[in-house]
Amino acid sequence: GAGVSQSPRYKVAKRGQDVALRCDPISGHVSLFWYQQALGQGPEFLTYFQNEAQLDKSGLPSDRFFAERPEGSVSTLKIQRTQQEDSAVYLCASSPQRGERGDTQYFGPGTRLTVL
Amino acid sequence: QQQVKQSPQSLIVQKGGISIINCAYENTAFDYFPWYQQFPGKGPALLIAIRPDVSEKKEGRFTISFNKSAKQFSLHIMDSQPGDSATYFCAASPPYNFNKFYFGSGTKLNVKP
Numbered sequence: 001g002a003g004v005s006q007s008p009r010y011k012v013a014k015r016g017q018d019v020a021l022r023c024d025p026i027s028g029h030v031s032l033f034w035y036q037q038a039l040g041q042g043p044e045f046l047t048y049f050q051n052e053a054q055l056d057k058s059g060l061p062s063d064r065f066f067a068e069r070p071e072g073s074v075s076t077l078k079i080q081r082t083q084q085e086d087s088a089v090y091l092c093a094s095s096p097q098r099g100e101r102g103d104t105q106y107f108g109p110g111t112r113l114t115v116l
Numbered sequence: 117q118q119q120v121k122q123s124p125q126s127l128i129v130q131k132g133g134i135s136i137i138n139c140a141y142e143n144t145a146f147d148y149f150p151w152y153q154q155f156p157g158k159g160p161a162l163l164i165a166i167r168p169d170v171s172e173k174k175e176g177r178f179t180i181s182f183n184k185s186a187k188q189f190s191l192h193i194m195d196s197q198p199g200d201s202a203t204y205f206c207a208a209s210p211p212y213n214f215n216k217f218y219f220g221s222g223t224k225l226n227v228k229p
Contacts, residue, residue, distance in 0.1 A: 107159025
């Protein structure tokens with residue numbers, strides 16, 4: 001079956017522009033996660049949804065970052081007034097269970113954001 | 117402060133050799149330790165995971181060794197193959213926030229034919 005998909009795969013933005021990154025999780029997956037992966041680094045947790053509820057947003061680096069999942073499936077990560085330090089790969093992951101221990105997270109290919 | 121420290125940053129191994137990647141953590145509350153494999157242009161994929169109630173877990177050519185007292189764990193890839201060439205990430209999560217994975221900085225493995 002289809003895995004996690006993300007769009008666009010690449011995004012170039014001028015500093016100050018707003019961007020929206022989309023994640024389509026695996027159908028039926030309850031949990032959805034966003035990560036930020038800087039070049040040469042491991043993914044860093046941004047936020048977590050269980051269905052449409054955003055249960056943890058402790059990793060969002062500033063109030064310019066906003067995520068939503070209004071119908072409990074597709075999610076959008078929005079970054080307002082982009083800065084150069086926002087340049088990274090943004091990964092989305094989904095998992096089937098209600099955040100149970102040891103639940104496998106299935107990652108999408110990521111969106112590479114470059115802010116000029 | 118990086119919660120999980122990973123080494124080496126890069127590793128070159130001959131085909132058939134053993135690849136060893138090490139991770140260390142500070143938070144003694146961590147109780148779930150997965151390893152992820154990432155190929156260029158792809159997202160990370162779960163490879164193998166361990167809990168601290170066992171000292172070793174083996175799945176095929178991949179083995180995790182866990183040393184709770186030293187707060188260290190490592191991935192061993194036996195009979196390394198060119199197809200294993202990828203970036204490997206260790207991670208850890210605590211029971212009070214088990215959806216929040218803390219990843220290491222990654223090890224780029226190159227297996228020479």
